[in-house]
Amino acid sequence: MCGLCGIVRFNDPPASETLWRMTRTLAHRGPDNEGIAITGPAGLGHTRLSILDLSAAGHQPMSADDGSVTLVYNGEIYNFRELRRDLEADGVRHNGTSDTEVLLRAYLQWGVAAFERLHGMFAAAIWDARASTLHLLRDRFGIKPLFYAAIPGGIVFGSEIKAILASRLTGREMSWRAFHEYLHYGNSLGAGTFFEGIRKLEPAHHLTLTRTGTTVRAYWTPDAIAPIDDPPTVAARNVLERLDAAVRTHLVSDVPVGVFLSGGIDSSAIASLARRHTARLRTYSVGFDFDRGPDELPAARRLAERLGADHHEMRLAGSDVRAVIEQLVVAHDVPFQDSANIPLAMLCNALQGEATVVLQGDGGDEMFAGYPGYAFLARASLWRRLSRVGLLLTAPLPDGRRRDGLRRVFGYLAESDSGMRMALMRFQEHAERSPNRVFTRSTVEQLRRHDPFARYRELGRRFGRLDPLQAMLYADCAVLLPDKYLEKVDRATMAYGIESRVPFLDDDLAAYAMALPSGLKVKRGQKKWVLRQALRGIVPDEILDGPKTGFAVPVSHWLRGPLNQYLRDTLQDTAAAWPDLFDQAALDLCVDEHVAGRHDNGRLLYRLLNFGLWHRQYLL
Incomplete structure (x- = not known):
C-alpha cells in the first residue's frame, strides 16, 4: 500500500518543493520509500509501503524505459501474474517482479484498454507524455481512495485530501451540501467532499486530462451484470470456490499477513479459509471494557483456538480513546461518524511490526445481504401493505430507540419512491428527531438549500427496475460501502502503515454474488442464506446460526x-x-x-x- 499525489499544470509546471511538501503529508501511507518525478507539465509524488518485490525495482514513480510514460500507484493488482504472462506472450520483458511494473507495461502495451483487465484494489495516476495526457483511475468498489481538484490550467490530486491542501493551490471553504449529508448519514456521499472544489474520483471511474479539458467516465457498472439463476446447491458451491480463491490471492505478500477476527460470519470465513493456505495464521481481535453490549471476543477466541492461530486480542477503555479520535480526524481530513474506526486504529497501532498486511471481512454484508432491514426488503410488497398500520400501532409506544427504530422501518417501507426509500433506510435518525434541531434558523436555512437525499434519488432512478432488495444492495455498494466502510478501513489502517485487504470484494466473487437472485441472499427471513450454506462445515454452526450483532462501539x-x-x-x-x-x-x-x-x-x-x-x- 502506498500514497500518491501530483500536479499537472499546462501553463506553469509544478515546483519540486511543492511536490515534496505534498508527498511528505502521505508518509504514514508509505514509510519505506518516497520519491517524486517531474516531466514537462506533470509532477508525480509517491510514498511506498513495500509489500511485493521489496527491492528498489518496485520504487515509484516508475517510468517506461524511454521515459515517455510515468505512473504512481497505490494498491494491489491480484491478477498481476496472469497479466504478466499475457504481456510476456506478446514479447514484453520486465525488469522486476512488482505489480506496479505490470501495470506500467500493460498500459504501454494495451493503452487504456488495460484498465478493464485489472482485478484488485487500486488508485493510479499515469502521465503519458506522448499525448500530454493524465489518467486517474480507481478500482471498482473504491477500496483505495483518490481525490482531485481543478486548478487554473490543470489539476491537483492525492490519495488523501491533506496532500491537495499541502499544494496551497485550493481553498478551504466548507461544503454545506457535504455537511447536510453528514448530519443525516455520518459521511458525505458521492463525488463531493467537505471542501468545496475538492472531489473524490468515484469507484470504477477513469478521469482523463488533456490540454483541451477533463472527462470522467465509468469504466465498469453493476448494471451490466447478467443475472444468474444457479440452483441453490450450485450457487453455494460456486460462492465457496470463489471466496476460497479470493482469500488465497489476497494472502500473496512478501511481508507478514494477519486476519482481523471479530467472531462474525465474514471475518470467521476469511480466517477459516486462510488457514488452508498458510502455515502460520495470525489473528487479531478487539473488545471493550463495557459489559452491556455484545462481546464478540469469546467467539473469536474459540475460533482462533480451533484453527490453531497465533491469536492476539486487546480490550479498550473509554479513557483510551480521546487521543485516537483526534488522530482519526486528521487521518480522514473530514468529519467522520463511524466510531468503528477507533478500535480498528488502536488495533493497527498495537500490531505495528507484527503484520504489515491484514485481511478483513468488509464487503460480505453488501454482497450477500447481511444488514438489518434487508429481510424486510425481501418481502417489501407484503410489508408495504402493513406499513401504514404499523405506523399507527407504534405511535403510542414510549419514546426511545425501539419506537424510533420500528417507526423508521415502517416509514421507509411506506415510501413509494424507491430512491427516498433507500435514503430513509440509511438515514440513521428518525425524522421526528431531526439533526437540524440543534442549529440556528440561519444555519437550517443554509442546510435546506441542499437536498441530502439527492444521491439516493439518483440511484432510485438508476436501479428502479430491480426488486427492492437488489436495488438496495446496489445502492449500498455505490454509497455506504465506499463512502463509509471502505473509507474507514483505509484511513484507520493506513494511518499506521498497515495494508488492509478485503477478499469479499474480489472482482470475480463480487460479480458472481451481485448476479445471484435476492431469493438466495435472504431466504425464509434469514440473511446471507447462500453464504451460510457455502460455509457449512468450514465455519462453526454457532457462528453461522447466531444473530448478527454488529461491531458495537x-x-x-x-x-x-x-x-x-x-x-x-x-x-x-x-x-x-x-x-x-x-x-x-x-x-x-x-x-x-x-x-x-x-x-x-x-x-x-x-x-x-x-x-x-x-x-x-x-x-x-
Whole structure:
C-alpha cells in the first residue's frame, strides 16, 4: 500500500518543493520509500509501503524505459501474474517482479484498454507524455481512495485530501451540501467532499486530462451484470470456490499477513479459509471494557483456538480513546461518524511490526445481504401493505430507540419512491428527531438549500427496475460501502502503515454474488442464506446460526462518562468560533437529555464532536 499525489499544470509546471511538501503529508501511507518525478507539465509524488518485490525495482514513480510514460500507484493488482504472462506472450520483458511494473507495461502495451483487465484494489495516476495526457483511475468498489481538484490550467490530486491542501493551490471553504449529508448519514456521499472544489474520483471511474479539458467516465457498472439463476446447491458451491480463491490471492505478500477476527460470519470465513493456505495464521481481535453490549471476543477466541492461530486480542477503555479520535480526524481530513474506526486504529497501532498486511471481512454484508432491514426488503410488497398500520400501532409506544427504530422501518417501507426509500433506510435518525434541531434558523436555512437525499434519488432512478432488495444492495455498494466502510478501513489502517485487504470484494466473487437472485441472499427471513450454506462445515454452526450483532462501539456510553466533558468543551469551542451555528439552548438540551438517559442522542452528538474537532483543525 502506498500514497500518491501530483500536479499537472499546462501553463506553469509544478515546483519540486511543492511536490515534496505534498508527498511528505502521505508518509504514514508509505514509510519505506518516497520519491517524486517531474516531466514537462506533470509532477508525480509517491510514498511506498513495500509489500511485493521489496527491492528498489518496485520504487515509484516508475517510468517506461524511454521515459515517455510515468505512473504512481497505490494498491494491489491480484491478477498481476496472469497479466504478466499475457504481456510476456506478446514479447514484453520486465525488469522486476512488482505489480506496479505490470501495470506500467500493460498500459504501454494495451493503452487504456488495460484498465478493464485489472482485478484488485487500486488508485493510479499515469502521465503519458506522448499525448500530454493524465489518467486517474480507481478500482471498482473504491477500496483505495483518490481525490482531485481543478486548478487554473490543470489539476491537483492525492490519495488523501491533506496532500491537495499541502499544494496551497485550493481553498478551504466548507461544503454545506457535504455537511447536510453528514448530519443525516455520518459521511458525505458521492463525488463531493467537505471542501468545496475538492472531489473524490468515484469507484470504477477513469478521469482523463488533456490540454483541451477533463472527462470522467465509468469504466465498469453493476448494471451490466447478467443475472444468474444457479440452483441453490450450485450457487453455494460456486460462492465457496470463489471466496476460497479470493482469500488465497489476497494472502500473496512478501511481508507478514494477519486476519482481523471479530467472531462474525465474514471475518470467521476469511480466517477459516486462510488457514488452508498458510502455515502460520495470525489473528487479531478487539473488545471493550463495557459489559452491556455484545462481546464478540469469546467467539473469536474459540475460533482462533480451533484453527490453531497465533491469536492476539486487546480490550479498550473509554479513557483510551480521546487521543485516537483526534488522530482519526486528521487521518480522514473530514468529519467522520463511524466510531468503528477507533478500535480498528488502536488495533493497527498495537500490531505495528507484527503484520504489515491484514485481511478483513468488509464487503460480505453488501454482497450477500447481511444488514438489518434487508429481510424486510425481501418481502417489501407484503410489508408495504402493513406499513401504514404499523405506523399507527407504534405511535403510542414510549419514546426511545425501539419506537424510533420500528417507526423508521415502517416509514421507509411506506415510501413509494424507491430512491427516498433507500435514503430513509440509511438515514440513521428518525425524522421526528431531526439533526437540524440543534442549529440556528440561519444555519437550517443554509442546510435546506441542499437536498441530502439527492444521491439516493439518483440511484432510485438508476436501479428502479430491480426488486427492492437488489436495488438496495446496489445502492449500498455505490454509497455506504465506499463512502463509509471502505473509507474507514483505509484511513484507520493506513494511518499506521498497515495494508488492509478485503477478499469479499474480489472482482470475480463480487460479480458472481451481485448476479445471484435476492431469493438466495435472504431466504425464509434469514440473511446471507447462500453464504451460510457455502460455509457449512468450514465455519462453526454457532457462528453461522447466531444473530448478527454488529461491531458495537459504546460511544453513547463514553459520551455520558469519560468523554462527556471533552464533548462539552469541544462544542463550546465550536460555538465560540462560529456563533451563528448552534441554537445553544437546543444543543444544551440535546446533551442533557443524553447524559440523563432520557433519549439516546449519542449518534448526533458524536457527529457534532467530530465536526467540531475538524472545524478547529482545518478551518480555523
